[in-house]
Amino acid sequence: MSQNDKDIFARREFLKGSAAIAGATAVGTLLPSAMAMAQQGKLKVGLMLPYTGTFAQLGVAITNGFKLAVDERGGKLAGREIEFITVDDESNPAKAPENVNKLVQRDKVDVVIGTVHSGVVMGMAKVLKESGTLWINPNGGAGAMTGALCAPNFFRTSFSNWQTTHALGKVLKAKGHKTAVFITWKYAAGEEMMEGFKEGFEKEGGKLVKELYTPFPQVEFQALLTEIASIKPDAVVAFFAGGGAAKFLKDYQAAGLKGKIPLYGSGFLTDGVLEAVGDAAEGVETTLHYADGLDTKKDKAFRLAYAKTFKLQPDVYAVQGYDAGQLLAAGLEAVKGNVADKAGVIKGMEAAKIDSPRGVWTLSKAHNPVQDMYLRKVVGKENKTQGVAWKALADPARGCKA
Amino acid sequence: MDLAFVLIQLLNGLQYGLLLFLVSSGLTLVFGIMGIINLAHGSFYMVGAYLAWSLASMTGNLATAILLAIPLTVVLGMGLERLLFRHLYSRDHLYQVLLTYGLILVFEELRSLIWGDDVHGVAVPALLNASIPLTENLSYPVYRLAISGVCLLLALALYFLIQKTRLGMMIRAGASNRDMVQSLGIDIKLIYTLVFALGVALAAFAGMINAPLSSVTPNMGSHVLIICFVVVVIGGIGSVKGAMAASLMIGLAETFGQVLVPEVAGMIVYVLMAIVLVWRPEGLFGRK
Numbered sequence: 087m088s089q090n091d092k093d094i095f096a097r098r099e100f101l102k103g104s105a106a107i108a109g110a111t112a113v114g115t116l117l118p119s120a121m122a123m124a125q126q127g128k129l130k131v132g133l134m135l136p137y138t139g140t141f142a143q144l145g146v147a148i149t150n151g152f153k154l155a156v157d158e159r160g161g162k163l164a165g166r167e168i169e170f171i172t173v174d175d176e177s178n179p180a181k182a183p184e185n186v187n188k189l190v191q192r193d194k195v196d197v198v199i200g201t202v203h204s205g206v207v208m209g210m211a212k213v214l215k216e217s218g219t220l221w222i223n224p225n226g227g228a229g230a231m232t233g234a235l236c237a238p239n240f241f242r243t244s245f246s247n248w249q250t251t252h253a254l255g256k257v258l259k260a261k262g263h264k265t266a267v268f269i270t271w272k273y274a275a276g277e278e279m280m281e282g283f284k285e286g287f288e289k290e291g292g293k294l295v296k297e298l299y300t301p302f303p304q305v306e307f308q309a310l311l312t313e314i315a316s317i318k319p320d321a322v323v324a325f326f327a328g329g330g331a332a333k334f335l336k337d338y339q340a341a342g343l344k345g346k347i348p349l350y351g352s353g354f355l356t357d358g359v360l361e362a363v364g365d366a367a368e369g370v371e372t373t374l375h376y377a378d379g380l381d382t383k384k385d386k387a388f389r390l391a392y393a394k395t396f397k398l399q400p401d402v403y404a405v406q407g408y409d410a411g412q413l414l415a416a417g418l419e420a421v422k423g424n425v426a427d428k429a430g431v432i433k434g435m436e437a438a439k440i441d442s443p444r445g446v447w448t449l450s451k452a453h454n455p456v457q458d459m460y461l462r463k464v465v466g467k468e469n470k471t472q473g474v475a476w477k478a479l480a481d482p483a484r485g486c487k488a
Numbered sequence: 489m490d491l492a493f494v495l496i497q498l499l500n501g502l503q504y505g506l507l508l509f510l511v512s513s514g515l516t517l518v519f520g521i522m523g524i525i526n527l528a529h530g531s532f533y534m535v536g537a538y539l540a541w542s543l544a545s546m547t548g549n550l551a552t553a554i555l556l557a558i559p560l561t562v563v564l565g566m567g568l569e570r571l572l573f574r575h576l577y578s579r580d581h582l583y584q585v586l587l588t589y590g591l592i593l594v595f596e597e598l599r600s601l602i603w604g605d606d607v608h609g610v611a612v613p614a615l616l617n618a619s620i621p622l623t624e625n626l627s628y629p630v631y632r633l634a635i636s637g638v639c640l641l642l643a644l645a646l647y648f649l650i651q652k653t654r655l656g657m658m659i660r661a662g663a664s665n666r667d668m669v670q671s672l673g674i675d676i677k678l679i680y681t682l683v684f685a686l687g688v689a690l691a692a693f694a695g696m697i698n699a700p701l702s703s704v705t706p707n708m709g710s711h712v713l714i715i716c717f718v719v720v721v722i723g724g725i726g727s728v729k730g731a732m733a734a735s736l737m738i739g740l741a742e743t744f745g746q747v748l749v750p751e752v753a754g755m756i757v758y759v760l761m762a763i764v765l766v767w768r769p770e771g772l773f774g775r776k
Contacts, residue, residue: 139596140707143605272754300746301754303711305702306507308500308632309743315626316493329705332607336703340612342619342627362609362703 128169129418129425132189134200134210137174140328141202143358145174148224148407150396152199154388155411157395163411164418166425171195175206182209190217196425197222199410202403204228204247204275211235220417220431224410225403229278232454234485238432241453243409243440245375246481247278248285250352253373253459253476254323255286258350263320265295269310269334270325272299279325279352295319305333311341318347325352332359339366353377353462353469357402360467367464376402376444377460377471388443400443409442416440452483496622497743503632505739506639507698509732512716513646514690519717520726521650521663522683524573525581527588529691529716530709531595536561536692538599541608541704550613554696558689565688569681577666577680596707605706610699635697642690646728659683663726718757722764724774733772 133152135145149172156168171193173185182205189195190213197220201207207226214221215237223231223240227247231240258266268283270276276299284294296317298310314322322343326334331354338344344366353374356367388408392400400408413435420434421427440447440455447457461475515529539560543553568591576583611617612631619627650656662669662676670676695708702708719738723730738757745756764772 138600140705142600142706272750297750298746299750299753305711306504306742308504309497309746312493312496312500312626313747315623316490318625329607329703329708332609332703332705333701336609336701340619340629340631342621343625346625359607362607364609364611 129163129166129197129423130169130171130193130195131414132193132195132198132200133170133172134175134185134189134198135172136177136202137172139177141177144202144225144403147398147401147403148199148202148410150392150398151400151404151407151409152224152411154392154395154404155408155415158391159415163415164421164423166418166423175201175203177201177203177206179203179205179209182206183213186210186213190214190219196220197414199224199407199414201226207231208235211237211240214239218428220425220428222410222413224406227275227278229481229484232450232452232481232486233483236452236483236486239428241413241435241449243413243455244406245457246454247275247352248282249454249457249459249479249481250354250374251279251283251323251325252286253461253479254283254350254352255288255290255292257371257373257461257475258287258321258323259290259292261321261348263292263348265293265319266321266323267296267298267314267317267319268294268323268325269298269300269307269314271302271304271330273302276302276325283323303330305330307334307337308341311337311343314343314347315341321348321350323350324355327354327357328359331355332362335359335363335366335370353402356462356464356469360464360469368466370464371472372462372464372469373459373475374402374462374469375447375455375457375459376405377462378468379470380444380460382443382445384441385443402444405443409440409444409447412440412442413438450480450483452481452486454481454483456480492623496626496628497747498740499628501740501743502736503636503739504743505736506636508715508719508739509643509735510635510639511691511694511698511712512719512731512735513642513728514687514692514694515716516720516723516726516728516731517646517690518684518687519720520728520731521659522577522680522687523663524576524684525584525588526687527585527713528591528595529588529687530711530713531592532561532565532688532691532709533695533712534599534707534709535564535595536695537610537699537702537704537708538603538695539692540696540699541610542603544610544699550610550696550700554693557696558693561689561692562685564692565685566681568688569684573684574677574680592710595709599706608704610704612700631700635701638697643728643732650728655679715757718761722761722771724768724771726775727771727773730771730773 133149135148136142137145173188175185189198199222202225204226207228211231218239220239223242225244227245229246229248232242268280280297287294349370351372353372356370356372360367389400416438417431417435421430436449445458447455450456456478458474459476459479461472462469463472518524518526539557540553543556544550547553616631616634618630621627658674658679662679666676719731719734723734741756741760746753
């Protein structure tokens with residue numbers, strides 16, 4: 087540490103000290119009422135989600151979904167009012183421990199909800215495993231969270247990466263495809279989805295002839311598309327998301343491969359990009375735990391309520407946020423709102439049957455949804471359901487010893 | 489992989505290389521010749537793409553959109569130079585890094601306010617919306633070839649401007665000794681404003697004509713920024729020729745790297761850069 091750093095450090099310590107003194111005086115006079123409030127006080131829910139950057143919209147959809155679940159219960163969960171504390175995680179894994187510590191240490195939240203980016207999820211896992219704070223993850227599909235790192239206080243209401251592609255093996259087999267190529271970004275989520283597909287496809291006697299990777303988040307696919315054309319597999323399975331997915335779909339069509347080698351994918355390939363790609367995605371089939379045109383009472387009611395409240399159409403992320411609210415409600419109802427009984431809350435959540443817009447699901451031992459995976463087909467601007475590809479698919483939760 | 493596919497991959501590599509040159513040409517000018525470390529280069533690229541998208545959806549024609557958007561980006565470049573960059577030429581590079589990093593944040597936020605956070609697509613112009621069949625199941629989009637042509641023209645024009653014209657001579661002279669050029673009665677301030685505006689317009693133009701290929705997305709600028717710096721550093725600071733050579737090298741290395749050694753494809757560009765810098769620290773065509 088240089089002299090200069092030391093000065094700054096000393097100054098910071100000094101400021102902290104004076105703040106503490108000022109704080110102590112304030113607390114002295116306010117303490118009795120503060121104590122009284124804590125007993126019947128509000129339940130503190132920490133929302134750690136991306137509100138800026140590439141995933142900003144996903145963070146908003148999840149927040150909206152969660153709030154809708156609370157609103158439907160009269161603005162309370164198990165009779166307790168909710169105080170939301172939000173932290174923008176910026177989808178930045180490097181800041182994850184610091185951000186989650188803010189919620190846990192500074193704000194002393196009762197439960198943490200977050201987040202979208204798998205890398206940030208991994209950063210949160212370390213801190214939350216130690217603190218033991220209740221944690222509901224409404225998106226990030228990193229396998230380890232409900233695998234090797236699983237813990238009693240970890241819950242997920244979305245999917246594991248493995249789940250989103252595993253059912254495709256069956257689908258391809260049913261269509262008579264014997265060989266396939268998997269193409270994705272070279273990073274954890276892409277590799278986990280590749281594994282999920284490979285396992286499912288090989289169990290059905292199919293052969294994954296080649297795994298093609300491009301560095302994340304690069305979007306120059308021409309070399310790999312040429313490679314696909316030279317391999318001539320029966321089918322191509324892809325995972326990309328957002329702008330990368332849009333570009334891949336367009337490039338696949340422009341290279342003349344569309345219509346010659348059928349394209350399949352994890353549902354994220356065609357979610358949220360259909361406006362951008364024109365007819366390039368038409369007919370592409372994917373698997374995911376949510377789809378358009380499910381036509382159930384619950385889904386219709388949810389879509390209507392969401393559109394009315396937020397003037398937006400809901401998507402799979404909104405559903406996952408909504409279910410995070412539902413799951414927390416189930417846990418709290420089991421202990422009549424007494425969140426201090428953490429074991430009771432956990433038991434309540436474990437036993438919950440969540441009536442989700444996606445269909446009813448329960449939790450696996452590792453606290454990941456056991457859920458139906460839909461086969462969807464792009465028709466116009468919708469991911470239309472083609473029925474259930476795999477009933478009640480559970481993540482294998484490898485390495486989970488809890 | 490048989491010979492036909494090797495040739496197609498070669499074409500892919502060259503085509504990608506030319507695209508890289510297009511995207512990094514603005515940076516070559518601003519960083520290479522004016523000596524400004526412009527981290528906001530990617531933001532200008534993004535602004536171009538979003539302008540192309542919004543104007544193309546208004547006018548229904550990408551070519552019209554580009555013609556309308558270019559003057560806007562030139563004005564943007566001149567404004568930024570007058571208001572901000574002008575005050576930093578004599579300062580340390582760190583100030584430029586701070587300013588241009590700040591600009592990235594400002595542009596991202598403005599983009600979010602004006603255009604939202606959605607992914608958008610721009611249609612390939614009808615005239616160029618065709619494919620040339622290469623093998624039984626693979627064809628090559630004409631638009632990609634057209635872009636390659638534009639890149640080549642642009643490279644020639646830039647080379648001519650900087651090496652062969654009087655203005656280019658003044659620019660080069662200004663790059664080596666600003667004060668001397670000024671004392672010879674040349675309005676170096678005006679020249680710098682023009683060069684900076686040209687750099688911004690080039691970055692934005694790259695975003696515009698690349699929009700139908702790459703889609704228009706938030707943060708698209710940050711994805712191209714790093715590779716642009718790699719191009720300029722490998723090529724040698726201040727050399728258009730070097731930037732072209734570096735772009736083609738990277739294009740070929742990435743293309744064949746992905747196919748032949750997929751496990752390390754993400755590193756290849758940086759390994760290449762390290763090798764070049766060990767061998768020639770000033771870059772391929774840089775001056776010592």
